[in-house]
Amino acid sequence: MTLERFESIRELPLFAEMTGVSFDALTRGAFVQNFPPNMVMISEGEAADFLHIVQSGCVELFSTWTNRETSVTTLYENSTFILAATMKDRVNLMSARTLQKSRIIMIPSENVRNVFATDPAFALAIVDELARCYRATIRNMKNLKLRTSIERLANYILKQHHRQGEALSYQLPVEKRRLASYLGMTPENLSRAFNNLKPHGVAVDGQTITISDKTKLTAFAKPDMLID
């Protein structure tokens, strides 16, 4: 008898194929928690006691070192995080904070490991998710090492354009300072980078991005299947 509050995740790729028995075993001891915006839920270095799933809201994964901080990624609803640390029973390498009011489902890591060992469909889904995250991170690193900051921004604008239904005008999903950090630059430089992209067919007004010349922007960005 699956508790209703977990029904929302039953259809996620990670849980869809597993047996009902496994799902019940997995969610036994799991719970839902509401967080206010800008709340650090997880600090790097802590044990990964729970697999986290964003049910609603928005979470940023970030890391710090000697008073520097960098944004690694931003997660929206139905995303999982802390999966790798959960599987290996290690400490988290990243911290997590809410960017908005968020509902987070937390599943005891021990459950995840136990069910992994007994439910082949779940095991497959876990591997799929891990491999996906790994490949996304490799892409991210290639982006960082092979492109200049302006090229990264140009490709980011194109990717968002694609994600938002090919709309030529759309809202940035995150604050500019976080976008800057994600792209490996300072807020000041992001501002200048937007200016630099003006002649390449990009107009910015607050949070609103408008692609005025997609051909020109694409020619500059040179998006790549193996990075973006």
Next chain:
Amino acid sequence: MTLERFESIRELPLFAEMTGVSFDALTRGAFVQNFPPNMVMISEGEAADFLHIVQSGCVELFSTWTNRETSVTTLYENSTFILAATMKDRVNLMSARTLQKSRIIMIPSENVRNVFATDPAFALAIVDELARCYRATIRNMKNLKLRTSIERLANYILKQHHRQGEALSYQLPVEKRRLASYLGMTPENLSRAFNNLKPHGVAVDGQTITISDKTKLTAFAKPDMLID
């Protein structure tokens, strides 16, 4: 009846716990190939038809974009690569070349996926390896985004020192130009970075690194459990 040429990998963590039947199924159709140095075995964008294992020698994973190239990692014996692409049946995101004469074991990706589905011990090992690679990449990215090039070099020197049995003097395992690329800098800058580390207790002569003042170097590098 396992073929003798695969005995060398039977004890690797990835294969040690699986059943003999599974191991036979896995290595059916697998083969060993010898490559000369500096040979590109795999190009990014190609299908991942085989899981690769370095039996002897040394392999560099790298990526290119618009005539730029970056070194992602260097693998030595008993390392596997192309695991994520193999599991997801996707194209490779990185290219691979030998740095030395190398023996590579190649296992058909289909075998890996089939045995994964039937052997829980192997499934667990796969997840373990994937999670390990993922976490290593996250560390790598934190290193790149949170540290300056000189700090990255300082920490690299300390890490090699540790890997080579705490020897205060040791040989660099790779060419400096590849190290530079791995660390996200140019060969020229790596040279200058070594000079910058002189007052922090590092001496360089060709491929030989000598740590003359480990305390000072550590104080500068500030190595971190969650990055290094």
Next chain:
DNA sequence: CGGTTCTTTGAGGACCATCAATACGCGTGG
């Protein structure tokens, strides 16, 4: 509406890449 945070702009400087030239190391063939 006041305070806070975010964003933008400018000036200056640090860091890093590029180009060019030289030195070094190493393997090959004379």
Next chain:
DNA sequence: CCACGCGTATTGATGGTCCTCAAAGAACCG
């Protein structure tokens, strides 16, 4: 053994990219 050629490593000069600092304007929130 030496001369040569090739790739690598170093050094210097220069310019570009990017960060820092500072200040002002804009957006947000209580």
